Amino acid sequence: MDISKQLQKQLIDATHRRQKLNIIGNNSKAFYGCANSNSSEENIAPLHVTDHNGIIDYQPAELTITARTGTLLKDIISLLEEHQQMLPFEPPTFNDNATLGGCIATALAGPRRPWTGPVRDYVIGAHILTGDGMDIRLGSKVMKNVAGYDLFRPMSGALGTLGLILDVTVKLLPRPEHEVTLGMMTDTKNMQHLLHKWSRRSMPLSAASFFQGQAFIRLSGAVSSIEDAMNKLPPEMKQTATDYWHKLNEQQLSFFDSSSPIYRLVVPASAPYDTFTAECLVDWGGALRWIKTSLPFSEVQNHAAGLGGTASVYRNGRKNEDVFSPLPDGLFELHKRIKKVLDPAGILNPGRLYRNL
Amino acid sequence: MTIKSFIAQLASILPPERLLLSQEEITPYECDGLSILREHPLAVAIPETEEEILKLIEACREHSIAVVTRGAGTGLSGGARPVAGALLMSMMRFNRILEIDEENLTALVEPGVRNLAISEAVSEKGLYYAPDPSSQIACSIGGNVAENSGGVHCLKYGLTVQNIVAMKIITMDGQILSLGNNTLEPPGYDLMAILTGSEGMLAIITEIRVRLRVTPPVARVMLAAFDDIEQAGDAVSAIINAGILPAGLEMMDHYAIKAAEDFAHAGYPTDAQAILLCELDGLDVEVSTCIEKLKPLLYEQGATDVRTSNDDQERQRFWSGRKAAFPAVGRISPDYYVMDGTIPRAALGIVLKQIGEWSEEYGLAVANVFHAGDGNLHPLILYDANIKGELQKAEEFGMRILKLCIEHGGTITGEHGVGVEKLDAMCDQFNSDELALFHALKEAFDPHSLLNPGKAIPSLHRCAELGAMHVHNGQLPFPELDRF
Ligand SMILES: Cc1cc2nc3c(=O)[nH]c(=O)nc-3n(C[C@H](O)[C@H](O)[C@H](O)COP(=O)(O)OP(=O)(O)OC[C@H]3O[C@@H](n4cnc5c(N)ncnc54)[C@H](O)[C@@H]3O)c2cc1C
Numbered sequence: 001m002d003i004s005k006q007l008q009k010q011l012i013d014a015t016h017r018r019q020k021l022n023i024i025g026n027n028s029k030a031f032y033g034c035a036n037s038n039s040s041e042e043n044i045a046p047l048h049v050t051d052h053n054g055i056i057d058y059q060p061a062e063l064t065i066t067a068r069t070g071t072l073l074k075d076i077i078s079l080l081e082e083h084q085q086m087l088p089f090e091p092p093t094f095n096d097n098a099t100l101g102g103c104i105a106t107a108l109a110g111p112r113r114p115w116t117g118p119v120r121d122y123v124i125g126a127h128i129l130t131g132d133g134m135d136i137r138l139g140s141k142v143m144k145n146v147a148g149y150d151l152f153r154p155m156s157g158a159l160g161t162l163g164l165i166l167d168v169t170v171k172l173l174p175r176p177e178h179e180v181t182l183g184m185m186t187d188t189k190n191m192q193h194l195l196h197k198w199s200r201r202s203m204p205l206s207a208a209s210f211f212q213g214q215a216f217i218r219l220s221g222a223v224s225s226i227e228d229a230m231n232k233l234p235p236e237m238k239q240t241a242t243d244y245w246h247k248l249n250e251q252q253l254s255f256f257d258s259s260s261p262i263y264r265l266v267v268p269a270s271a272p273y274d275t276f277t278a279e280c281l282v283d284w285g286g287a288l289r290w291i292k293t294s295l296p297f298s299e300v301q302n303h304a305a306g307l308g309g310t311a312s313v314y315r316n317g318r319k320n321e322d323v324f325s326p327l328p329d330g331l332f333e334l335h336k337r338i339k340k341v342l343d344p345a346g347i348l349n350p351g352r353l354y355r356n357l
Numbered sequence: 358m359t360i361k362s363f364i365a366q367l368a369s370i371l372p373p374e375r376l377l378l379s380q381e382e383i384t385p386y387e388c389d390g391l392s393i394l395r396e397h398p399l400a401v402a403i404p405e406t407e408e409e410i411l412k413l414i415e416a417c418r419e420h421s422i423a424v425v426t427r428g429a430g431t432g433l434s435g436g437a438r439p440v441a442g443a444l445l446m447s448m449m450r451f452n453r454i455l456e457i458d459e460e461n462l463t464a465l466v467e468p469g470v471r472n473l474a475i476s477e478a479v480s481e482k483g484l485y486y487a488p489d490p491s492s493q494i495a496c497s498i499g500g501n502v503a504e505n506s507g508g509v510h511c512l513k514y515g516l517t518v519q520n521i522v523a524m525k526i527i528t529m530d531g532q533i534l535s536l537g538n539n540t541l542e543p544p545g546y547d548l549m550a551i552l553t554g555s556e557g558m559l560a561i562i563t564e565i566r567v568r569l570r571v572t573p574p575v576a577r578v579m580l581a582a583f584d585d586i587e588q589a590g591d592a593v594s595a596i597i598n599a600g601i602l603p604a605g606l607e608m609m610d611h612y613a614i615k616a617a618e619d620f621a622h623a624g625y626p627t628d629a630q631a632i633l634l635c636e637l638d639g640l641d642v643e644v645s646t647c648i649e650k651l652k653p654l655l656y657e658q659g660a661t662d663v664r665t666s667n668d669d670q671e672r673q674r675f676w677s678g679r680k681a682a683f684p685a686v687g688r689i690s691p692d693y694y695v696m697d698g699t700i701p702r703a704a705l706g707i708v709l710k711q712i713g714e715w716s717e718e719y720g721l722a723v724a725n726v727f728h729a730g731d732g733n734l735h736p737l738i739l740y741d742a743n744i745k746g747e748l749q750k751a752e753e754f755g756m757r758i759l760k761l762c763i764e765h766g767g768t769i770t771g772e773h774g775v776g777v778e779k780l781d782a783m784c785d786q787f788n789s790d791e792l793a794l795f796h797a798l799k800e801a802f803d804p805h806s807l808l809n810p811g812k813a814i815p816s817l818h819r820c821a822e823l824g825a826m827h828v829h830n831g832q833l834p835f836p837e838l839d840r841f
Contacts, residue, residue, distance in 0.1 A: 153550035270460035
């Protein structure tokens, strides 16, 4: 269904009344971002977008799909599966109702991310409404396009603060012919060493994680190359259940079963592990570290900065506090000016990405 | 505040050998790779440090004088062509590789480093920088970022935007900002994407952290010949549809094959109407499996001959003709005009056919050599500038090709940028709201419009005027005047 005209009217209306809006899909990722923006605050009205849904164009031979924001992620994923294709960034869904719009706006990517790239690498076009209801088409349906400034990629990860995504065009990849998951008991140091070694030998890796003394890897590709790669692994590495990645990505591992804050650290993969004594789950081959600790966020941030990365509060953060790493003043001012370009009245998801944005 | 006081201020910042003022010294900077567009800058400054840049732009701000940043000047759309009365700032002294991070596979470089120099610096370690524009011996990485350049291998490895992780910029108000970091997910908005491809309009880039990749153990090229160009176009879609993602997938038509063969002796079949060059890389087994799958598929698609390189020397030879295609065409025609539209792969056959028909209509030959896997066309329109009216004919023909690309759901530029050249075509691709948004974005970075003003995004006025002009065959009155 196409309700873009209705959404446009709502935005124009809201701009006139300076009515702040909380863009809502199916709320599968409502926990993500700063908590104060969610409709708990009375002066923010919900703007429901799930009725704007449907696949507009899917061309397997072009490796692209264009779909409306409210289209269910699971429908897209299963359609692509029929054609042996996939969303390259392996997005988590968290529940059956997750929408494409939420997937792009949060830009959350799964275990495959270090090898295939982030969500923004695959966003090649976006049809948006600006905060004041202008109907804007950015990018296109082809992967190579340098006409006009690239404002389509920034829609990913902006948490709805830069525009209401009506539909997006996403570049796809062929599904690997075959995948194998392997695991072994080891320590983080050895795993880091092995991963570095493998990365230099063109191993067909597509995931690497470490949890509770166990290292897990996934190999993807042609049957022949996987067989070849398996011969080069240490003998202790044994095949194991492939659903580990699904559980990790969907946060169904026991680690995530918690009501205390869960921090997400994005650091250089080479950063040492042994400086932090918190419960830690490692994804993205070491570049993503989930941490549970009673330390305050500021200390976790300092720790991440010391490793050359940043930290955010992923779940169970405190209300009315920023959850993402703060930006230097000059950069934050530029963020504000860019937000103003796309949302002059500042009504789209105010405070969701940063409390003052 | 006069020009004289401006020049005096510049002279207090830079030594005379890095501040060019005489006609003779400035002339080489009058154009970029698109030499039909020329303009005389007020002066050329060649800074070596960020402090010098800060002082230079301060002088420009104080005197309301525009700045045009220039890399190696190989751009093909006039992006680095000076703006009249502006200061041209060459970044080529920012030419150091600052750090190679082998652990995280990144390198920190200055913008004046040549594209190929990065791969050369890390090749001993078995690494390389993937985006490889054909101009890679000469073009700068800063220019690559500003244009979001592509190359033969971006089908599999992405454009510049997918291969850089951080940058440092100086904005026109004199702030130094760091964007991105050495991790997989920097916080905040994706400003890296906004800056990439921004054609020097938003900020001056002073450092770039690029992503390095491990050189694949094996790379082999297949060369498939076709009797019919549409069939070759359709074969491109068939390859992708079969679930194979080649490292590169390039196409050349009869005209380009002949020119390249005469020039480079690559062993191309000169009687073919089209050839496809398809590179596969990765582990040995993986590459062999793909080749076994592709051979029958290519014949099924109508290939008359399929050859596969057996060693690296042969692979280089297969590529040599493709890589030399532009200069090769330059030898057989006094002038040529490179187009750069992108279309969905499925439209390749039909669009190439239409270009062929127009070529006859205009009486101007066209050589096609392009990134077929990306749907990125580079028709080279051959003309002779000494024949009165031929350049105008070539430009009109080119404009029609760009409109055709838009009609097929594509874009007017895949990798060469808009610059000055495609300002009019931008009016066809974007509506006035979209263009107004782009202008507003520029203003957010550069409120006084001092950085490369008038490039990349046409003024609404220009588009309106052009819209009215369409009645008169798309011929602008006073075509020599810029209409910003
Ligand atoms: C023979 C030939 C083949 C080519 N093949 C390809 C190809 O295969 N793929 C492709 O994509 N392009 C190709 N090009 C086009 C060109 O090489 C690229 O656009 C290249 O990236 C330009 O780099 P440059 O250093 O020459 O930049 P310039 O031409 O000097 O500048 C280009 C733009 O970048 C801006 N700029 C430069 N440096 C900076 C900086 N430090 N900060 C901010 N802005 C800056 C300039 O203002 C200008 O707008 C080719 C050109 C030629 C002549």
